[in-house]
Amino acid sequence: MAKKAASGRGKPKRASKPSRSKPSRTKATQASLQTRLKKIDRELLQALNQRARVTTQYLGLLPDQQRALYDPQSDDELWMRLEKQQSGPLPFAAIRGIYRELLSASRRAIKTKRVIYLGPQFSYTHLAAIERFGKWADLIPVNTIAAVFEEVNRGDADYGIVPIENSTDGRIVDTLDMFTKLPLRICGEVQIAINHHLLARCPRSEISEIYSKPQALSQCREWLSRNMSQARLIEVTSTSTAAQLARDKPGAAAVASRQAGIEYDIPVVAAGIQDNEENVTRFAVIGDDELKPTGKDRTAVLLQVPHRPGSLATALSVFQKNKLNLTWIESFPLRGPESGYLFFLDFEGHGHEARTKRALSELADQATRLEILGSYPRSDPLD
Numbered sequence: 001m002a003k004k005a006a007s008g009r010g011k012p013k014r015a016s017k018p019s020r021s022k023p024s025r026t027k028a029t030q031a032s033l034q035t036r037l038k039k040i041d042r043e044l045l046q047a048l049n050q051r052a053r054v055t056t057q058y059l060g061l062l063p064d065q066q067r068a069l070y071d072p073q074s075d076d077e078l079w080m081r082l083e084k085q086q087s088g089p090l091p092f093a094a095i096r097g098i099y100r101e102l103l104s105a106s107r108r109a110i111k112t113k114r115v116i117y118l119g120p121q122f123s124y125t126h127l128a129a130i131e132r133f134g135k136w137a138d139l140i141p142v143n144t145i146a147a148v149f150e151e152v153n154r155g156d157a158d159y160g161i162v163p164i165e166n167s168t169d170g171r172i173v174d175t176l177d178m179f180t181k182l183p184l185r186i187c188g189e190v191q192i193a194i195n196h197h198l199l200a201r202c203p204r205s206e207i208s209e210i211y212s213k214p215q216a217l218s219q220c221r222e223w224l225s226r227n228m229s230q231a232r233l234i235e236v237t238s239t240s241t242a243a244q245l246a247r248d249k250p251g252a253a254a255v256a257s258r259q260a261g262i263e264y265d266i267p268v269v270a271a272g273i274q275d276n277e278e279n280v281t282r283f284a285v286i287g288d289d290e291l292k293p294t295g296k297d298r299t300a301v302l303l304q305v306p307h308r309p310g311s312l313a314t315a316l317s318v319f320q321k322n323k324l325n326l327t328w329i330e331s332f333p334l335r336g337p338e339s340g341y342l343f344f345l346d347f348e349g350h351g352h353e354a355r356t357k358r359a360l361s362e363l364a365d366q367a368t369r370l371e372i373l374g375s376y377p378r379s380d381p382l383d
Contacts, residue, residue, distance in 0.1 A: 048102065059107060076294075104135060105134070108136040108137070113137045114157045115129055115160070116141075116161075117139060118142065118161070121263070122243070123257075124257060126240075127257065132161065145162050148286070149182050152286055153183075160285070163283050164176070166215065166219070166281045168276045169219065180332070185373060186373050188291075190285070192382055194281050196219060198255060198268070199246050201246065202251060207252070209252045210234065210255060211235075213237060217255060219276065220255055220274055239254065239255065243260040246264075293350035293375070296378050299346070300345065301345050305367055307340035321359070322355045329344070
């Protein structure tokens, strides 16, 4: 009699035990990486401290101690060199931030720079001040642009930093007006890409009020009109003030920087809401410094010409004649009974260069008032 075929219902196979080799390998790898990280941390700390000591020694030996404490040309050359050498996964902005604070702390070991800026903290002007001077400078906020100029003019601060123009809204009138009143120089600039965010502690649908300074609301007007028509727009003195209100007031939101959201613990409910993606604000560093040419400079002047037909066109022809690129011109009516205008001009070139000297001499021959507000290195916009 033939044997029945196996039905497959015999004794079940014993389940194999899960392999423990993979978790063991993972733990071994983690332990190895932790050991490597600790070794790298020791080496990195030694290197950073050595860099700081050598930096302070070098700065202390410079004959011009003012340049040791404020040297935008040297800083920009360092950023360029580091960016060329950077090849790893870190964003260059992170590398730049590390070195910026290292320089700031090294300079503080020689002398603490006192820098006045248009506050409050975590406003865009504060971010510009950090970018140029680092957090180890003595950064002091004041409430008005006029106060920044007055503090520096009295000698109560080494430098001031104020907004001078925005690519969307144009000139900052209060800043240009103060240059007509006090004899201070522009000795540097910082250009910051302005990325506005909608910050709130509630869903977008529950936002009934949106706070920010007038310029920020203006730069986001189209987006707000399309997306937040239910909310009332309320102007306040700064984006930082707006962020504080959004933190404390139910149903409130702020148009402000991501950094303000981090500092005041407010989530971003909509990012990058500015209407112009290339929204950049230029900030002026003001003081008494006279900087040497770098080959990539800008000069600012205040000009008044006779109030008659053709006088401005004739004056401006000196820039074409001397092959100087005029980059900005703004006009202000003269105060008092006198008719006419003051003109704020920016052009590429340095006051010590031959063709710039020649152009300024020719301009002076045609002007009733000409003041050189400073020559300083041009900067590139930073995110």
